[in-house]
Amino acid sequence: MAAIAAGDQAAFGALFVRFSAGVQRIVLTVVRDPAQSDEVVQEVFLTIWREAARFDPARSSVAGYVTMLARGKAVDRVRASQASRSRDERYRVSNLDRHDHYDPVIELALLREESSQVRSALAGLTRFQREAIELHYLDGLTYLEVGRLLGVSAGTVKSRVRSGMASLRLRLGGPDWVG
Numbered sequence: 001m002a003a004i005a006a007g008d009q010a011a012f013g014a015l016f017v018r019f020s021a022g023v024q025r026i027v028l029t030v031v032r033d034p035a036q037s038d039e040v041v042q043e044v045f046l047t048i049w050r051e052a053a054r055f056d057p058a059r060s061s062v063a064g065y066v067t068m069l070a071r072g073k074a075v076d077r078v079r080a081s082q083a084s085r086s087r088d089e090r091y092r093v094s095n096l097d098r099h100d101h102y103d104p105v106i107e108l109a110l111l112r113e114e115s116s117q118v119r120s121a122l123a124g125l126t127r128f129q130r131e132a133i134e135l136h137y138l139d140g141l142t143y144l145e146v147g148r149l150l151g152v153s154a155g156t157v158k159s160r161v162r163s164g165m166a167s168l169r170l171r172l173g174g175p176d177w178v179g
Contacts, residue, residue, distance in 0.1 A: 005053035012049055023070045030074035040077050044070050046155045121171035129164030132157050
């Protein structure tokens, strides 16, 4: 871990070879979705690379640290997914009356207003954030695919999307506006 903290890619590669299969099993057991599992595994190893200096051998073995990190990231992903589903369900339930009295003219006017707000909020993002968000959410590409298109790592794409979405939340009026 000390070598990884010093930027030794070979040490990181050796750690990855030794622990990647186990991390994949742990994460898949918790997350149960292979696509999300791959993203979480990537997050685990990215965290190890970035935060290797924080590892304390007096508190844990490397295997224990990697296992704890994998479980924690997997549980975080499951909780985030559950929160998203709960938010969607609350929205659906709170808008049942809205659909009972559906008026296409009013609905079109509301959609145009929301669309205008979103376009305005997107215009306030950096070019990098906007590109990443549009490719990921509007074109449906994975972080890895967006990264390949933009010539950056998937972690960089994820950071751009997260910071851009945080900015959109603020611009559009709060934490529950943007999923």
